[in-house]
Amino acid sequence: METNTDIIISVKDLVKAYNHGDVVALDHCDLDVKKGEVVAIIGPSGSGKSTLLRSLNLLEEPTSGEIDFEGVHLVSKKIDINRHRQKMGMVFQHFNLFPHKTVIENIMMAPVTLKLKTPREAQAQALKLLERVGLADKKDEYPNMLSGGQKQRIAIVRALAMEPEVMLFDEPTSALDPEMVGEVLDVMRELARDGMTMIVVTHEMGFAREVADRVIFMADGSIVEEGTPHEIFDTPKEERTQNFLSKVL
Amino acid sequence: MFWDWWQSLFTDMPAYAFFNFKFLPKYGYAVIQGVEYTLILSVVSVLLAVLPALMLATMRLSKCAPVRWLSGAYIAAFRSTPMLVQLIIIYYGVFNAILVPKFLIFGFIDSTRFIPGVVALALNSSAYVAEIFRAGILAVDSGQMEAARSLGLSQAQSMRLVILPQAIKNVLPALANEVVTMIKESSICMMLGMGEIMFAAQTISGSTYITIGPYMLAAIIYFAINYPTSKVIEHIERRMRRGDKH
Numbered sequence A: 001m002e003t004n005t006d007i008i009i010s011v012k013d014l015v016k017a018y019n020h021g022d023v024v025a026l027d028h029c030d031l032d033v034k035k036g037e038v039v040a041i042i043g044p045s046g047s048g049k050s051t052l053l054r055s056l057n058l059l060e061e062p063t064s065g066e067i068d069f070e071g072v073h074l075v076s077k078k079i080d081i082n083r084h085r086q087k088m089g090m091v092f093q094h095f096n097l098f099p100h101k102t103v104i105e106n107i108m109m110a111p112v113t114l115k116l117k118t119p120r121e122a123q124a125q126a127l128k129l130l131e132r133v134g135l136a137d138k139k140d141e142y143p144n145m146l147s148g149g150q151k152q153r154i155a156i157v158r159a160l161a162m163e164p165e166v167m168l169f170d171e172p173t174s175a176l177d178p179e180m181v182g183e184v185l186d187v188m189r190e191l192a193r194d195g196m197t198m199i200v201v202t203h204e205m206g207f208a209r210e211v212a213d214r215v216i217f218m219a220d221g222s223i224v225e226e227g228t229p230h231e232i233f234d235t236p237k238e239e240r241t242q243n244f245l246s247k248v249l
Numbered sequence B: 001m002f003w004d005w006w007q008s009l010f011t012d013m014p015a016y017a018f019f020n021f022k023f024l025p026k027y028g029y030a031v032i033q034g035v036e037y038t039l040i041l042s043v044v045s046v047l048l049a050v051l052p053a054l055m056l057a058t059m060r061l062s063k064c065a066p067v068r069w070l071s072g073a074y075i076a077a078f079r080s081t082p083m084l085v086q087l088i089i090i091y092y093g094v095f096n097a098i099l100v101p102k103f104l105i106f107g108f109i110d111s112t113r114f115i116p117g118v119v120a121l122a123l124n125s126s127a128y129v130a131e132i133f134r135a136g137i138l139a140v141d142s143g144q145m146e147a148a149r150s151l152g153l154s155q156a157q158s159m160r161l162v163i164l165p166q167a168i169k170n171v172l173p174a175l176a177n178e179v180v181t182m183i184k185e186s187s188i189c190m191m192l193g194m195g196e197i198m199f200a201a202q203t204i205s206g207s208t209y210i211t212i213g214p215y216m217l218a219a220i221i222y223f224a225i226n227y228p229t230s231k232v233i234e235h236i237e238r239r240m241r242r243g244d245k246h
Helices: A051-057 A082-086 A103-115 A119-132 A148-160 A178-193 A205-211 A229-234 A237-249 B002-008 B024-060 B065-081 B082-095 B110-137 B142-148 B154-191 B197-208 B213-244
Strands: A007-018 A023-034 A038-043 A062-070 A088-091 A166-170 A197-201 A214-219 A220-226
Touching: A007 A051, A007 B110, A007 B213, A023 A051, A023 A062, A023 A220, A038 A051, A051 A062, A051 A166, A051 A178, A051 A197, A082 B024, A082 B142, A088 A148, A088 B142, A103 A119, A103 B154, A119 A148, A119 A166, A148 A166, A148 A178, A178 A197, A178 A205, A197 A205, A205 A229, A214 A229, A214 A237, A214 B065, A214 B213, A220 A229, B002 B024, B024 B065, B024 B110, B024 B154, B024 B197, B024 B213, B082 B110, B082 B154, B110 B154, B142 B154, B154 B197, B154 B213, B197 B213
Parallel strands: A038 A197, A038 A214, A088 A166, A166 A197
Antiparallel strands: A007 A023, A007 A062, A214 A220
């Protein structure tokens, strides 16, 4: 697949330690993501996949190392992290929709509060996005009336409403009933086709193989192996990758 | 006629009888005013406590340690000393320096006593309400804050638009319970001559020589207000819990 060679996110020597260094969640990770690239991060639980992803928008503050996003050092007290987070959409395992707001209020809140759009513009855009994921009729429902798959599609729309440059997905289908996984993956597949830069922590190996440009295998806080889906899934070099894949495939 | 019949119920009762309510025909109005005074005093105190409590609670959850200590010290001081002591210090100490203009609130509440009293109760209550708010904020799923921050909202915006609306809903029953507590605790204000229920009872007892009756009536009134109220709150709490299940 042809991709633009501009690097949009660059991670250098990232370390995240807890309890004064007793627990190391990320052990000197390096990662470059190009514009338009879809990167899937796989690995056993506790391997640091989510920590790496959550470090990218500083939901986890790294202990040391560098994160560059569009050429800006994010690990710095001088920058306004809120402004850069606007450009990084994030989708969570447990959706995290705001239960006290309707679907359309969930989507409109951030663009309107941050004065990026007038309420009228935000509403028009929200409706358009909702139509794209087939949920326009749910716009006035509260989240607790929706199924898991619907909630996650709304959460994706909420992130897209900020018109992000990158979308971060933190195990977006892990909390879903099996019959709802497909509808969420469909939306993500379409996003990837439209050229969105995506970093996806996932247990869906089929999705990673089919949609990702690059697959990263992590274990014990380190990036063990990375390559094309073909390289990782069909001809893994590292023993730990082979062991993991033999268990999940 | 009614009063005659009513009074006949209380004749031939010794002054120390528990249910000697002979004073009622003459002092009924004082009791009613006392009830009004108590209700106004406690509701206003808790309402005044809400904003400072919200501030204390957010300070308590702040990342900055000195801010956390400051709020913690306030809460500790007010929760670990008797309300009577606080009341006297604030009334005779603080309001010795601050002159309150004299006027009547609702035609029977003396501002020079009411305002210092309300301030003292509100300061005390804010320490308790702060802890209620803190628990309410912590009870909101941490994913909510993360989702709001990931959209680019600031800490303050996330708090105001996402966390607090959910926290306040969780906290309303506890806040109503604080009013119930305050209805009882405000009886302490009789010490300052504020005309609430206990002060009315004391006055009546003093001028009629009926020793226990007025206090029995006060107890019955407190119970009649607080017990049904807390039952209603319990009921609402149960219904809210059911609504939260997915």
